[in-house]
Amino acid sequence: MNVTQAEFVISAVGPAQYPEEGLPEIALAGRSNVGKSSLINKMIQRKNLARTSSQPGKTQTLNFYKINGELYFVDLPGYGYAKVSRTQREQWGKFIEQYLLQRDRLRLLLLLVDARHPPTRDDVSMYDWLTHFSIPVCVVATKADKIPRSQWQKHVKQVKETLFMRGSDPLVLFSSETGLGKDELWAIIQQHTEV
Numbered sequence: 001m002n003v004t005q006a007e008f009v010i011s012a013v014g015p016a017q018y019p020e021e022g023l024p025e026i027a028l029a030g031r032s033n034v035g036k037s038s039l040i041n042k043m044i045q046r047k048n049l050a051r052t053s054s055q056p057g058k059t060q061t062l063n064f065y066k067i068n069g070e071l072y073f074v075d076l077p078g079y080g081y082a083k084v085s086r087t088q089r090e091q092w093g094k095f096i097e098q099y100l101l102q103r104d105r106l107r108l109l110l111l112l113v114d115a116r117h118p119p120t121r122d123d124v125s126m127y128d129w130l131t132h133f134s135i136p137v138c139v140v141a142t143k144a145d146k147i148p149r150s151q152w153q154k155h156v157k158q159v160k161e162t163l164f165m166r167g168s169d170p171l172v173l174f175s176s177e178t179g180l181g182k183d184e185l186w187a188i189i190q191q192h193t194e195v
């Protein structure tokens, strides 16, 4: 996909602020620091439209980015940040749950996990929850440039096994440094956003 236009539209704190043109939406979820902002910036060829590492775990908003006037990336707040209170964590759950379960134009959720390590308990819960509610998911294993190429397959296998991934869900090995996986991920996104 050749991104010619990308704009930050809104940081929404509730459904009343979600954009209303009816464009398809691709949501992104993952632990804080997994590389979500970096992935968005890489995908849309901007250095810093999505802010990287501002305040991990503190952003309790849904950030909507409009791409080529065709679709939205919806950046969900990062989960699993140790320093947020339990109340905040529960709030996180409700907020996201509402979006994920009620937004009919949500076409695909990109679940980001760190390729270097086995997915965490939070990652596993998130994947289970998504599959339970039949939300289409693509797992993206980030920071692949930090793993030698000879080890890639081993790490991919580790991610798949730890999440008990269904064979039908795609997994993309990604690097925001090198652009590995970018075209593959765009192809998957386009499959899900075409009418």
Ligand code: GDP
Residues within 6 Å of the ligand: 030, 031, 032, 033, 034, 035, 036, 037, 038, 039, 051, 052, 053, 054, 056, 078, 142, 143, 144, 145, 146, 174, 175, 176, 177
């Ligand atoms: P977020 O909290 O999920 O939005 O994570 P960020 O995008 O802010 O990234 C967290 C840190 O990981 C930053 O220091 C990034 O530079 C780094 N990072 C993110 N993606 C990659 C990647 O693909 N490769 C490498 N080497 N570092 C990355």
